[in-house]
Amino acid sequence: MTSDEILAGLYDETLVGNGPAVLELTHEALAQGMLPGTLLFDALIPALEEVGARFERGDFFVPEMLIAGRAMAGAMEVLRPLLADTGVETIGKFLMGTVKGDVHDIGKNLVNIMLEGAGFEVVDLGVQVAPERFVAAIEEHRPDIVGFSAFLTTTMPMFKANLNALEKAGLRDSVIVMVGGAPVTQEYADAVGADGYAAxxxxxxxxxxxxxxxxxxxxxx
Ligand code: B12
Structure with missing residues (x-):
């Protein structure tokens, strides 16, 4: 198989949520010397973007989104050590979590991998993280930066709730707050008073x- 055929296959199989085929193609690509980042940015992420577009048009429903997400997550397990293992020393501690009410974690996990690859120590609280859990984890881990991830317009307001909880606990000045996720914008980040946003x-x-x-x-x- 050529690299282009592998990428096209990865895209198609992720789109239809064929986890075993996605895994097989991922291994095949790596065996051929293709770069993990190429698989991610030229096949897996575009496939999920298309999944989202189809969901929006009503051509896909939640189960299709779920199996596509799982297929991508399977490939990420394989790519994770390769993307993160650059042997650089720790430059800071990053505490990350998806906000309460939200279970989307693929984007967050990808951010974590890239942060680890760049030398950050990442503490991941997972999904559905309530404000009081963020507060407790900041007290326990003393991160330099805390990241809130949200993928739904209905859960984005949790950024503000989290920031209020930090303020109330007297922690707001001790940690840098970053926010992100598909529906989030720089304007929204500014409006809630976060220190940073990234797309x-x-x-x-x-x-x-x-x-x-x-x-x-x-x-x-
Ligand atoms: C997969 C998926 C699911 C899966 C999630 C699986 C999982 N483990 O994550 C499942 C099936 C569970 C799901 C459920 C739902 N979903 Co959904 N889902 C998606 C889908 C198709 C892909 C999301 C994704 O992972 N993208 C891939 C990653 C890589 O995305 P990314 O945005 O590029 O990520 C980058 C940035 O966001 C940023 N980033 C992310 N986090 C952070 C954090 C920080 C701090 C920073 C700085 C940056 C950052 O960096 C990331 C990496 O580059 C999107 C459509 C889309 N394309 O976004 C819909 C989408 C997000 N879902 C949507 C909806 C409506 C739902 C449901 C409500 C559906 C329903 N009726 O039940 C439920 C909600 C469940 C819940 N309570 O959370 C809507 C949201 C609409 C809105 N504006 O609110 C979307 C946009 C689909 C659509 N077009 O309508 N979903």
């Missing part, structure tokens, strides 16, 4: 590093 995983890494540098320049160690 995708690589932009998150850049923004996180820049925010850390700013913070460290202000508070000399």
């Amino acid at each position: 995708d995983a690589s932009a998150t890494v850049k923004r996180a590093k820049a925010l850390l540098e700013q913070r460290r320049a202000k508070v000399p160690a």
